[in-house]
Every structure is written in structure tokens, then in C-alpha cells.
Amino acid sequence: MGATDVADTTTPSVVCSGLDIVYTVFGAKQKGTDTGGQVPLVERLLTKRNPVSSVRKVHAVKDVSFVVNHGEAVGIIGRNGSGKSTLLRAVAGLMPPTNGRVWASGRPSLLGVNAVLLTGLTGAKNVMIGGLALGLTPRQVRERYDDIVDFSGIGDFVNLPMSAYSSGMGARLRFAISTAAAPDILMIDEALATGDAEFQARSRDRIAEIRRDASTVFLVSHSNAAIRESCDRVLWMEQGRLVMDGPTDEVVRAYEQSHRRAPA
Amino acid sequence: MTIGSGSVVESVEAPEARTERARLTPEEAAALARRAGLEELGVRPGLLGYAREVWSYRHLVWHLSSAQAWATNQNNYLGQLWAVLNPLLLVGSYYLIFGLLLKTRGGTSNYIAFLTIGIFVFGYSASAIIAGSRAVVGQIGLVRALRFPRAVLPISVTLTQFLVNVPAFAVLMVMIPLTGEPFSPHWLLFPVALVFQSLINLGLAFYLARVVNTARDSANLVPVGVRLARYVSGVFFSIPHYAGYGLVSALLLYQPLAVSMTTAREALMDQYPLTWGSWVAAAAWGVALSVTGIVFFWRGEGRYGSN
Ligand SMILES: Nc1ncnc2c1ncn2[C@@H]1O[C@H](COP(=O)(O)OP(=O)(O)O)[C@@H](O)[C@H]1O
Ligand SMILES: [Mg+2]
Numbered sequence: 001m002g003a004t005d006v007a008d009t010t011t012p013s014v015v016c017s018g019l020d021i022v023y024t025v026f027g028a029k030q031k032g033t034d035t036g037g038q039v040p041l042v043e044r045l046l047t048k049r050n051p052v053s054s055v056r057k058v059h060a061v062k063d064v065s066f067v068v069n070h071g072e073a074v075g076i077i078g079r080n081g082s083g084k085s086t087l088l089r090a091v092a093g094l095m096p097p098t099n100g101r102v103w104a105s106g107r108p109s110l111l112g113v114n115a116v117l118l119t120g121l122t123g124a125k126n127v128m129i130g131g132l133a134l135g136l137t138p139r140q141v142r143e144r145y146d147d148i149v150d151f152s153g154i155g156d157f158v159n160l161p162m163s164a165y166s167s168g169m170g171a172r173l174r175f176a177i178s179t180a181a182a183p184d185i186l187m188i189d190e191a192l193a194t195g196d197a198e199f200q201a202r203s204r205d206r207i208a209e210i211r212r213d214a215s216t217v218f219l220v221s222h223s224n225a226a227i228r229e230s231c232d233r234v235l236w237m238e239q240g241r242l243v244m245d246g247p248t249d250e251v252v253r254a255y256e257q258s259h260r261r262a263p264a
Numbered sequence: 265m266t267i268g269s270g271s272v273v274e275s276v277e278a279p280e281a282r283t284e285r286a287r288l289t290p291e292e293a294a295a296l297a298r299r300a301g302l303e304e305l306g307v308r309p310g311l312l313g314y315a316r317e318v319w320s321y322r323h324l325v326w327h328l329s330s331a332q333a334w335a336t337n338q339n340n341y342l343g344q345l346w347a348v349l350n351p352l353l354l355v356g357s358y359y360l361i362f363g364l365l366l367k368t369r370g371g372t373s374n375y376i377a378f379l380t381i382g383i384f385v386f387g388y389s390a391s392a393i394i395a396g397s398r399a400v401v402g403q404i405g406l407v408r409a410l411r412f413p414r415a416v417l418p419i420s421v422t423l424t425q426f427l428v429n430v431p432a433f434a435v436l437m438v439m440i441p442l443t444g445e446p447f448s449p450h451w452l453l454f455p456v457a458l459v460f461q462s463l464i465n466l467g468l469a470f471y472l473a474r475v476v477n478t479a480r481d482s483a484n485l486v487p488v489g490v491r492l493a494r495y496v497s498g499v500f501f502s503i504p505h506y507a508g509y510g511l512v513s514a515l516l517l518y519q520p521l522a523v524s525m526t527t528a529r530e531a532l533m534d535q536y537p538l539t540w541g542s543w544v545a546a547a548a549w550g551v552a553l554s555v556t557g558i559v560f561f562w563r564g565e566g567r568y569g570s571n
Binding site for chain 2: 026091
């Protein structure tokens, strides 16, 4: 789609401007206000704004802006709950922005730890459905089917429902499916952590290959070593805000120092 | 205890920040994206473009529907046999209750055929409506993992329910002659009746899927509504026989769910000759609901998966 003709390392592939994402959470019990029966019932009913239902807003991403170019590999680091996965979902076009705007080239493909495929269905059916949803034709999926299954290394399990897979097997299959479509933008959200060492080495090679095709890669990982190895730029998220954006070494060093200064 | 965010950004970033990394205004960002030919995410495409996009995902619809229809009955020992056993058991129990105990057979000459058609045809709509209302919220994992036009989901759910009900329709076609109905070329119209009914179901799925996505609580009302409809749509009694031929009866007879059963009975039963009224009503409901339904659903595109 046009974007690949002009693809060089100075044209942007993702532009994110003032992005806000707010989740609505249903069934949230407001534990913080419940002091275990010390507050009289009447008072509790009066202070609670809505005693019947409990809906809360979680502001997961706050005013994030950045520009990423073709061929860049960007790591995203930050504590649990800092909004890394949410940011990726928005850049993949899966979460509509609450505020702000996001532009991207081509078809982003997101690979999350819990990117649920259809667990009731077999791995083989998931390969077909995932491939079609990524924009392949049924014929292309069939042609690449053997490669996908080989790369995932799950063997005969491909004909069992995915509910029977270990988390590592599921992650391998998802990785194999997501990279089969040669996405313009590949996003990996902790999906490599559950694989074994051999699979991690192979997936690193696959990521390098995808970057050579001038695609953009986003990698969320809690392994700073993995980030150092694959990324040349890092975004550091903290409580939904982008606190630092720069070359890998600098940002990772600052992040590690912040642990020492403020042990969680 | 947390880092002072502002200071980190300034101290580390300022000296060697690349130009594009300096904070852009929204206008600059938009201009940059336009120059690079990027596509904005989370915005709704035009209606025609949307329809074209949905069409380009037809293979996904088919594979999603057939795989899920097959998986419906896979998690127990008798497996696909349940697809046939379930409707038979249902007919048996309804015959016991309504045919023998409550005696609602008035105005019908072949009550078993009347009841069987009612149960199977209504059963298809009931399951399609309930599943359709949850088409988006029930597949939130898929919605949050993969990008495709979300209209794929209600369409696929409707098709899944059709496929799940195919064995029941086959059972029906075996039972009809066994109940003493004479063979008739009108039977060939039964698939046509099913097409109109599927369009009606699809339209309702479009409407309900968006409503339930915005107002989640409404999902609890759908099964109640379906149960109510089961009792007023003439599944196990003849509407004109019990409600007469007035305005109320006409409203009851020509609402989409009742009309689906009327067309099926006119196709399959000797007692009910084909009438233009019911077939035109079924076709009109089907086209009107599915066309306005996809427009209604499309207007919510870009917001599915946001909560
Ligand atoms: N599906 C969801 N519904 C509601 N809140 C969510 C959902 N997913 C994440 N959140 C909230 O958004 C915030 C950021 O989460 P997330 O993006 O998953 O962080 P990270 O990936 O950095 O661990 C957290 O406070 C989390 O509770
Ligand atoms: Mg995460």
C-alpha cells in the first residue's frame, strides 16, 4: 500500500499526538472507601455516589505524543500497570482514543501475552482465522501454514483446542501467526517472555528480519537485556505518562537508577 | 517516591533530542502524518468504504462461523449428535406440555407439525438474537487483539447460529412427512423462508450488538425479551385462533419473529396456503432490518472495544 515505496528511515510510520485512553471498569468494588464495618451503614450508603452499581474510570494513558520512523525498533518499559499494553493497543488501532489522535502506516499487528485467540478452537483453526484477520487470503494462509506451524514448534498439538496449550505454546503460535503476515508494524507485548531460550533466539532473528523490510517494531518487555539487544530507542511509561523518550542506553540506565532511588 | 517526571525528560532529552521527537502541536502532528501518507486510527470510514471492507473480510466471516459452529457441540462425549438430539428432546417436552396438558392445539389440524416448525424456527431466531446481542462484548479478546471491521462479528454470529441449526432443520424435514403432511413443491420455499428469517436475525444482531456494547446492562434484558416473544409469537398456538382477526392479532402476526414462523408453516403445511402478505412482510422486514441495522452498527464503529 504505497507506504512501502516511500519507506525509508526518515519517514514516520506512527504519529501519536496527545493520546489519552480511559477505561470504563464495571463491577469495581471500591475497597478503599470500605473500612470494614467501622463506618455506620447509613453513612456508607450516603457517601457512596452510586450504591447500586460500581463503575470506575481508569485513566490508563495520559497525553502521550511521539513519532516513530520506518525501520525503528522501539522498546517500551515501565512498571506493571503503567499503560504500556494500553498504549500499544491504541497504536494498533484496537482501542479508540479517548482524546488525541493516532496515525499509522499499513496494518499494525499486535502480539500480546494475552492476545486471546479463540481458545475453544484448535491451533489450526486459529492459524486460519488469525491469518485472515491480519489480511491474508485463505490461499496465502494455506501456503504459509506449514511454515507457521514449524516455526511455532508445537507439532501435533496444532490439532488440539488451544485451551489445552501451555502458555508458552500459545505464545509461540501467536508469534508465528502474527509474523507470518509480514506486518508493517509489529508490536510484541511481553509475548516472548514465556518461550524457552531456543524460541527466544529464533524470535529475535525473526524480529531482525522484519526490521530489515523497513517495518517498525514495538517491544514491551521486562527484560532490559532483551530491550538492549533489539531496540535502538526506548519509551519509558510511568502511571500512564511518557516520562522519557530517547536512545536505549540512556533511558534504560535512567530507569534502572529510578529503581535504586525509589525501591517499589 | 516516584520519579519527578518533568525533570527526567528535560535533563536527559534536551541536548540531543532528534527534531521530530520535540513535542509537536496537534496541527503539526496531523500535517506530518498527512505528508507521510499515514492512516488515522480509531476513526469511522464512510458507509460504502465500510461495506466494501466488510466484504473483503468475507473469508474471515466464513471460517470464524464454521469453526465456532463446529466447536459448539464438541465439548462433550456425544459431540455433534447433540445438534439433532437437542431439538428432538425439545419437541418432545413441548408436545407433552402444550399438546397434552395445556391443549393449545386449537385451530390446527396437524399440531405436531405446527409445533415442531414453531419450535425450530423460533429456536433459530432466539439463539441468534441472544448470541447476536453479545457479538461484540462476548468477543472482546478478539476485538482487542485483531483489527477488522467489527460488523464481521454480528454477521459471523448469525451465520454460526444458522449453521448450528442446520441439523435441526434437517430433523424438521424428516419429521414433516412423518406427521402426515403430504409432499408438496411448496417445500422448496422453506429455504427461502430461512433466508428472510436470517436477514431479520442479522438486522436484530446489528442493533443489539451495538446497544449492548454501549449499555452493557441491556444484555440482561435480551433473554427476557426473547422469552416474552416466545409466548406471544405463536410458537405453540395459532394466533388468529386465540387472538381473533383484529388489530392486536395483526400486530402479533406481522412482527418479524411471528412472520418467520408463518412463512415456514405456509411452505411446509397443507393447512396453510401461501399468502403474499406473509412473504412480502418477511422479505420487507429482512431487508429493512439488515440494511438499517448495518448503518446503525457502522455508526458505532471506532468505539467497539473501548470498554
Ligand atoms: N481491560 C481493561 N479494563 C480496565 N482497565 C484496564 C484494562 N487493561 C488495563 N487496565 C488498566 O489500565 C492501566 C494500564 O494497564 P496496562 O496498559 O495493562 O499496563 P502495563 O501493560 O504497563 O502493565 C492499569 O491501571 C490497568 O488496571
Ligand atoms: Mg502489559
